Amino acid sequence: MISLPDKFKQRLGWILLLALIWQLIAASHFFSELIFPGLDKIILTLFTSLTNGNLLKQLIFSLIIIAQGLTLTVILALSLSILAYFSELAASLLETLTALAHPLPGIALMPLILIWFGAGKTAILLVIIHSVLWPLILNLRAGFNAMPSIYNLIAQNYCLTKLEFLFKILFPAALPYFISGLKISWARSWRALISAEMLFGAINSLGGIGWYIFQRRVFFDLPGVFAGLVVIILIGIIVEDFIFARLEAKTVQKWGMSK
Amino acid sequence: MISLPDKFKQRLGWILLLALIWQLIAASHFFSELIFPGLDKIILTLFTSLTNGNLLKQLIFSLIIIAQGLTLTVILALSLSILAYFSELAASLLETLTALAHPLPGIALMPLILIWFGAGKTAILLVIIHSVLWPLILNLRAGFNAMPSIYNLIAQNYCLTKLEFLFKILFPAALPYFISGLKISWARSWRALISAEMLFGAINSLGGIGWYIFQRRVFFDLPGVFAGLVVIILIGIIVEDFIFARLEAKTVQKWGMSK
Amino acid sequence: MSKYLELKSVSKKYQQQNKEELVLKNVNFSVKKGELAAILGPSGCGKSTLLKLIAGFIKTDQGIISKEGRIIRGPGLDRIMLFQDFEQLFPWLTVLNNIIFALKASRKTEKNSFNFWPGQFRQDLKLLAKEYLAKVKLSQYQDYYPHQLSGGMKQRVALARTLAVQGEIMLMDEPFASLDSQTRQDLQQLLSDLQLNNSRTILFVTHDIREAVFLADKIIVLKDNPGEVISVLANNLPYPRQRSSEQFNQLSEKITSLF
Amino acid sequence: MSKYLELKSVSKKYQQQNKEELVLKNVNFSVKKGELAAILGPSGCGKSTLLKLIAGFIKTDQGIISKEGRIIRGPGLDRIMLFQDFEQLFPWLTVLNNIIFALKASRKTEKNSFNFWPGQFRQDLKLLAKEYLAKVKLSQYQDYYPHQLSGGMKQRVALARTLAVQGEIMLMDEPFASLDSQTRQDLQQLLSDLQLNNSRTILFVTHDIREAVFLADKIIVLKDNPGEVISVLANNLPYPRQRSSEQFNQLSEKITSLF
């Protein structure tokens, strides 16, 4: 395991390299500038959008929705997977639901969501949940099933209540699966958010970062589009390095449950 | 573990129950029939669409693309994860790329894909790959890292070449993760396909099942939309029960690597 | 007091590939309260299976296991099992916390009914855990995680955990298998003292005949293919037992000749 | 022939919580070709660590380990290790295939250079694997998966695997720890015969002093905290060795007194 500072340096190096490549392509004018703007333009736009508060406002709107969506989904996924772990009937229902719902694109649910929940925050939340819930459930259930059976015996022996079993054994034992599920969920929630915000549009012009990007695109402001994407990417990397990397270092790595 | 026939019965029961609930809601006329068509209408549309060959043709087109996309993505994900397993430099690049690309919605990549690859099959393939690759990589890498370290020692001891190590140890040891990654990928590829086909569609010509659904929607034919979705769901369940369930029964379950 | 723990014509089959295999056939014996019974038998004859049946983890195919006249139907805190496996400690808990975990679990009722000071209660448990860790000579390793321990150390932690819980019946599956003779003799002495002073009932699987003679009041000898009791010997040697005494060696010889 | 395998002032530290801990300190000894050296020492003194150093899995912090004058820099097929762990078999391979796996891996060069009939080659390996499985008395379990075996049976399969490979040096970490005395004596005899007839070099960790005296030409005794060699004894008792002979008991006593 390389130490964190080293890891950061490598990461930074790669990002700089990728940025350089981008800038070279832009400078080569191989593509029209309207289609492939240089980093200078993107960063300038980013800066103005951030300072005039518009981007920041939309971003906060989106982050709040993501936080709510992820919290809800994690709770939901945990509850359902746990239920399925303990009850065969629930397991077969959950498997059926997952098989039914997981391949359904959010777009297909749009009409129903629109009808039931309008085009507001609830609708976006639902799209995020639909996008994140099923893969998280799959990972969680795989993790639960892969738990060494001896832990189960020990739990039975010490007459743990189901709740104790859950929190003291099942969760920590399935943690490697849970973390990889969370990583997937985190990225998925961004994707779902952006598509949903684009599709459901804005109410009184507050539409989140997805709407911001959509608007920039409609106004043919490509540097603006990329500025929005850069913000998403930056947040993604921060979460990856500061939350997930630490979570792993403090748990599965420390416990010798992962390389 | 309940036996397969039992499982099928339960699954069938749940599906019938869900169908019944649907039909009751439809019959209650709580929603306009335009938006919540009864199952009879949906099945009728499904039947006509299937018999006049239109739906079937689109479906086959889509299935071929999914098969290609999944094959490609699995190979790519395996290669990249393996590279990252053996080289720290590659690992940090891959981590950076995943963190960058995973949260990016396909919609954001559309303009670039269009310009570089046109709006044909390649573009759809790329959207599928982008949608499936990153979560699969995350699951695979988690699986590789969770491999018991003693297997690694044994591999070193017997001087296995990297290739032998891969195929004889790393893959089977990471199989539970791989299977859950594949399940996620399978569902994701449907979602990506449908969105891509909607975005890149071509009127009247072969556009796949996503295109079929989109067309039904713009012509305000909701039973047609649901007929398309039913087809996707049916295929999803068949794959789940006949491919994944068997794969698990013949591998991780037989080997005692899962409950 | 007689017939405290009783097995009546117990049989157990395992599903092997496509056939069923009888691993325990018509096993009959009983253990008195406060007795230490050693189970001897060739590798694979069903000793671990026998303990798991008594612990209630698996069900008999035929026959009855009863404690104080009541049939055993599942696991319970009155019968604490020490497994043969090295990996029975939870990797996410330190050595000390592994023991505290078991103590907490086994004293739940006590905590709720008697103790008004949960802080004090926790303190008590910690002291108790430390006491038993000292008995197995691992005090200085209390903050290590299991993956940082040697094989024998893991087994000793598991032993400390089992002893600390002070179940009515202790089911021990080769607890000393990986220990050097000095440590082994110390721990044998510890076990013997515990049993004599606190009159615990202990079932003890071992492959060491002299260990059985040193510790046991009753020695149950099994043969394999299928597992059957071939002899139940009473051991009335006086305490403290002398390994070099003539009677000791005579009994050992006698048992050796049974194989 | 002297100084075939040599350790010169070998030290090894482990990173523990936030401090480094010395587990092996200034270890010096050598083993001749064809010699069987037993390593004795209290639990946790560093015996497994010592074998892992010789196998090349981990690096010394100080000192040099050399074979035939050449420094050992990594694992190799000339030194085959049998681990202390029960879980060293691959769960996805049957018992027989676990052995064949190792055979194939160790004979790669042979296969490529000498054999024109890969089918024949595979047949030969299978026969060899079966032969060794018979030697550890597990012929009838050849098609079982590891999770269906008892603890002692797993260890015997691992033993068969190590023996079948016929490495120049065999590093065995308590291979008989979980075996009943009859099986144990049979396997000790097997090992002794193999070593005498084929002049294999064997390093053998055990906690059973009489086992060491029966098998070893050289007995290396370690103390713990930190692990240090306190004595290297030559064992010149003539073959076949008699466990009841006076010399045998004298030597055993002498070693016992060292602890």
Next chain:
Amino acid sequence: NHQSSQQQVGLKKRKLVIAEQYGLAYAPIQLIKVKKMLENAEPGLEIEWKQLSNTAAIREAMLAGRVDIGFMAIPPFLIARDKGMDWQIITGLAHCPLALMSNQSAVNSLADLKPENRIALPQPGSIQHILLTMAAQKEFGQADLFDNQLLTMSHPDAMNALLAGHEVTAHFSSPPYLFKESKIEGIKSILTGQAAFGGDFTFIVGVSKSNFYQENPQLYQVFMQTLQKAVAELSHNPAQAAKNLAAVYDLNQQELLTYLTWPGMKYSQDVQGLKRFADFMTFQGYLTSNNFKVGNLVKTNSIFKIIGETEGND
């Protein structure tokens, strides 16, 4: 008096939800929004502006009762009406120049389009699609001649593709994209909407479910009058409107004024071309029945006229 009219409006509904899309055709709506014209006309009335990104979503939201008034082109309105949706056109909004733009020097008319050339437009059943089939019918006698060469793309994507010069040979464009494209060298119009249609037609109309104006007659009337004022400002004082709307369209005032006064741009509540669309779409099978009477399709109002619906079967 003001007080009583406010109460009358308030009788049924205190909130109005309006759904719009992006484009120059929607300028009157934007004007109402930025100048808070509805709020001023009816103090206390809550207005929710929903920006949706596609026509199908507007349709579905209206069907669900989540949107009171929506704006779209005539063909999508007709398709839903044909499927049984109980709604009517309540006003026209704008006439706009539409045109098929191409980036290839060799392509100067529909006849120059080869089978491998791709044509980008928003979606099947959109006004752009119907116009193209009308032209194909007229010129080649085969309405679906180009259907195998179409790509569905949003306007900005299509413009990108046209600029990049790959993949797309032609784009059926609408303002402001049409104006931007026509300013770029090498891109030109090969077919106008008017030529395809064979006359003038309303590009965007306002629609509403019948129960909305039946249950909220005053609200409906207030909206119509406000729209009338907005349309008037755009028609008679475009410079003022450009000043008000520059920020909304993210354009400078001068550029926006040029666009607003571009030849062919006409803001008007009159509805024109309905009958011909309905007839053609029925003939081509996009609509299953054509027993629509124009009177049933449009909620008439003295504020606007229905133009060019004299011939036909009503």
